[in-house]
Structure formats: structure tokens, C-alpha cells
Amino acid sequence: MNKRITEILGKDSEALLSHTCKTISKDQIHCPGPDFIDRVVSVSDRGPRVLRNMQSVFDHGRLGGTGYLSILPVDQGIEHSGGASFAPNPIYFDPENIVKLAIEAGCNAVASTLGVLGAVSRKYAHKIPFIVKINHNELLSYPNSYDQRLFASVEQAFELGAAAVGATIYFGSLESRRQIEEISQAFETAHSLGMFTVLWCYLRNSEFKTGGTDYHASADLTGQANHLGVTIEADMIKQKQPVNNGGYNAVKFGKTHKDVYDKLTTDNPIDLTRYQVANCYMGRSGLINSGGASGKNDMHQAVLSAVINKRAGGMGLISGRKTFQKPMKEGVEIFNAIQDVFLDDDITIA
Template identity: 70%
Template sequence: MKLQVNDLLGADGDALLNYECTGITKESLHLPSPDFVDRVFMQSDRNPRVLVNLQRLFGHGRLQNTGYVSILPVDQGIEHSAGASFAPNPAYFDPENIVKLAIAGGCNAVASTFGVLGVVARSYAHKIPFIVKINHNELLTYPNTFDQIMFGRVQQAYDMGAAAVGATIYFGSVESSRQIVEVAEAFQKAHELGLATILWCYLRNSAFKADKDYHVAADLTGQANHLGVTLQADIIKQKLPENNGGYTALKCGKTSPLVYENLTSDHPIDLCRYQVANCYMGRSGLINSGGASAGAGDLAQAVRTAVINKRAGGMGLISGRKAFQRPMSEGVELLNAIQDVYLDPQITIA
């Protein structure tokens, strides 16, 4: 398996597979493992029903009982428009095919909207854990606005048999304070009902695009993660970091030079490790997003992201467009390739 991964990584293979982190060491992390719920969440204030649903997530699919997760997210029909999302493969206008892909692909769970999951709940809620995305940014308003608004109530997710709810906050946006309050209240209700919580900790502010796109800076996304775990998100979804130094470039907020001098480097695994550190050193799992589909290079890019996430101490990948914007058999192959990285004992923590 490692030879195949090395082939897909190309010239970056040695640098990614053999790197060892020294700034934040692996010994300081709470790493994914078969007993992660017992070892980490048992210490928390989560009630027994939350622990049951977390174990449902960890205990399903090809990665079952490893502590790692592979999730298929398909909320792009709202977030990016149905046409933009499903025109490359119109079969996925039908919600049943979304759930079928997650099952065939061996995923731990499927994450989607109230509508998608609700319309097939009686057929599939008992066959694969549902993660109901409770808020969205919709792009039909003209001119376009960028704001996450609630599309339903946590009780609806509970009633359809979901294992977890997901939500997005656009940290850094003018609307973020309201979103923080809404999501905090929703997550409290979710935990009360026994549902696990997953937070998409995204940055959104036009000022974050300067000489680089600092929406994917390790220091800024790391702080977004830290805000997310403060809201008691059990799992954090974040974009893979591509650069660093957002605080210093934008001259906003507060940081320490030690972040750049001691804790991180330019290496992608170090940048991702800083994201993990901000998730309470891995007590809340970090899953990185798979990103947009670029065509022929998707498989190699997905495997690269999985290697970085796993070796940094992350909990897995949540990859959608790379999987569903192609024939189902190819989508299954891509999802399985991601999972194979987490199943490979030779790919170790850096």
C-alpha cells in the first residue's frame, strides 16, 4: 500500500511520509485509537447518549473501530447551488444516490441537509449514521451574501434518527457573533438530546485575502478551531492549511512569535499539526476537507491530504465533490483510497 501512496505523492513522497515533527511532538497529542470514546470523551460532560452516537460514528464503515473517520458531505446543493454541484453527475440530484454512495464507499457517516436526509430517513437512518447540517449559506439572494443561517431545528435531526448535527461558522465575518450564539445554543440542545456535534470552522472575510489567501493560514484556522472546541464541538472540520503568518500579515488580533519560531514550520504536516493542537491537542478530532474537484488529479490530491492529516494527528477526511462529481464506481474508488491511508499501519504519526 505504501508503494502505491508513494507513487501518488510523487516528488513529495519522501518529505511527507518520513517527516518528523519537533515543534509539537506526537507524544503531546490525544491520537485517534479504537478506544478514543472511552479514553477521551468518557472524561467529558457528554451524556451517555452522546457517547453512544459517537461510537456509532466510529464503529461504522471501512474505518470502523480505528478511531478514524471518513465522511461523505453533500450540502453543496445549497452552499454552491444544485446546478454547480450536480450538473457534472445529475444522478446526485436524487438524495438516495448520495446515501448509496456513502454506503458503497465504506464511509463512517453521510452529512447532508434536512431535505436530503429526511426524504430517505426511513430507508437508511438505521443503515449508516446521519449527520444533519443545520445551517447553510445560500447563493440565490441577489446580490450574493455570505451568511450561515439556520434551516431547521436540532429536534428535527433527532426525530429522523441522526447520530450528529453539523454546522458552519464564518469566523472573522461581521455575522460571526450571531452565528456563534446560534450554534452554541444548537450544540447544547444536540448534546442534551444525545447527538454528537461537528463544526465547520471556516474563515470568511475579504480582508483575509492579501498577498496570500489567509483563509487557509495555519495560525488563523488554528484559532478558528480553538473557538470551535470552545463551543464543545466533538469534531472540527477545517480546510487543510496552505500557508502561515495570517496574524502578522494582516496585523489583526494577537499571537506570539513562538507560534512561528518554535511550534510550526513551512512543512504542511507542521501546519496541520498546529490545527490539531488548537483542537485541545486532539481531544476533539480534526477532519480536513477534501476540497473542490479538479478532475484527473483528484485521487492524488485526496491521498496527499489524507497523509498530511493522519501524520499530523488528525482524525480523518470529509470529502464530497471529489467523490460525487464522477461516476459512482470512481467515487467509491476515491473514498476507499482515502480510507486505505488510515488503514495502513506503515503511515505513522509524524
């Protein structure tokens, strides 16, 4: 095993790398691998152009040919404001540097806004796969309603040469049903044009914070968000890794089952993330986790998240602020450390 990975993990190394999942067996998971398109996606209703675009992403970058993904997402200029996102490193106000970071880091793809990718598409669309994020929650309207609204069309993404479209749905919010309808229609159009689809399955509801605990990243609630996402044919699900469980029971709303907590999950983060994978049709739609917000221990948190995702049966990591809010060299180092986890054959599915 890569010695640097164990050094970065430190005290978390043994517990994570030696864990055996006794909840949902790895034999039930459609695990990522070099043959994932042939083995899993080709039996679906996705057309040949969708398969080709997905394969182009799987074949790109340092993880090319492994079935795992490392993606740079940058839509925070809208979601968090340009100042909050890029003041720590102003070079990323320029869209070209966003794409350059993804290329330098050996990412499979870069995911960003229509404006960012459209600004440099003729120079870079043939050099790294593009994922165009078509909806956003802008934070300038006051008071903010936390509502994802369409900023771009699927056709615009197609015209600039994108391999895929991405979107966010705030599951649990008052506007979620409209968002589901909008993005379902958008994904249908994307598939008809040969692009695959990536869905950010986020939760947004003040009632998910109760008793002093925030359940927006609980395994049971995020798992259900994933299950709704694959229902509208998201080919890949982007989800925060779970930090707790029992959201249904705490909020006292909706339906769940005691076996979710007694048999299908434990407190181990790998088992909690395995439950997220299970809700992605047992991995037929790949689970891509985020590495969390930027902070003081970004390298450790990024590698930790990568190990949890891989051992749970996930498909990779999507890493934004941890990488672009630093000098480009440091951002590349974090991406490469993440990728080393997925390249290491000794780190297996639990």
C-alpha cells in the same frame, strides 16, 4: 506500506512519509485510536447517549474500529447551487444516490441537509449514521452576504434518527458572533438529546486577503477558528488544510506570538496541520480536514490530504465534490484510497 499509496503520492511520497514533527510533540496529542471514546471523550461532560452515537460512527464502514473517520458531505446544492454541484453527475440530484455513495464507499457517516436525509431516513437511517447540517449560506439572494442561517432545528435532526448535527460558522465575518450564539445553543440542545456535534470552522472576511495572498487557509487563523469551535463544545472540527501561515501578521489585526511561527510551526504541511490539531484541545476534539475542491488530480490530492491529516494527528477526511462529481465507481475508488491511508499501520503520526 501499501505500494499504491506511494505510487499515488509520487514525488511527494518521501518528504511526507519520512517527516518527523519537531514542533509540537506527538506525545502531547490525544491521538485517534480504537479506544478514543474511552480514553478521551468519556472523561468529558458528554452524556452516555452522545458516547453511544459517537461510537456507532467510529464503528461503521471500512474504518470501523480504527478511531479514524471517512465522511461524505453533501450540502453543496445550497452552498454552491444545485446546478454547479450536480450538473457534472445529475444522479446526485436524487438524495438516495448520495446515501448510496456513502454506503458503497464504506464511509463512517453521511453528512447532508435536512431535506436530503429526511427524504430517505426511514430507508437508510439504520444502515449508515446520519449527520444533519442545520445551517447554510444560500447563494440565490443577491447581493450575497455570506451568512450562515439556520435551515433546520436540532429537534428535526433528532426525529429523523441522526447520530449528530453539523453546522458552519464563518469566523471573522460581521455575522460571526450571532452565528456563535446560535450554534452554541444548538449544540447544547444536540448534546441533551444524545447527538454529537461537528463544526465547519471556516473563515470569511475580505481583509484576510492582503498583499496578493489569501490567508483564509493560514495555519494561525484557521487554528484560532478551531479554538473558538471547541470552545462551544464541537466534538469534531472540520477545517481546510493550511496552505500558508502568518495570517495574523499579514492582516495586522488580533494577537499572536512569535513562537507560533518560530517554534510551533514550520513550512511543512504536516507541522502546519499539527498546529490546527493543537488548537482542537490537542486532539480532544478530532480534526477532520477537507480534501479541497474537485480538479484534475483528485486522487493524488485526496491521498496527499489524508497522509498529512493522519501524520499531523488528525482524525480523518471529509470528501465531497472530489467524489460525487464523478461516476459512482470513481467516487468509491477515491474514498477507498483515502481509507487505505488510515488503515495502513506503517503510516504513523509524525
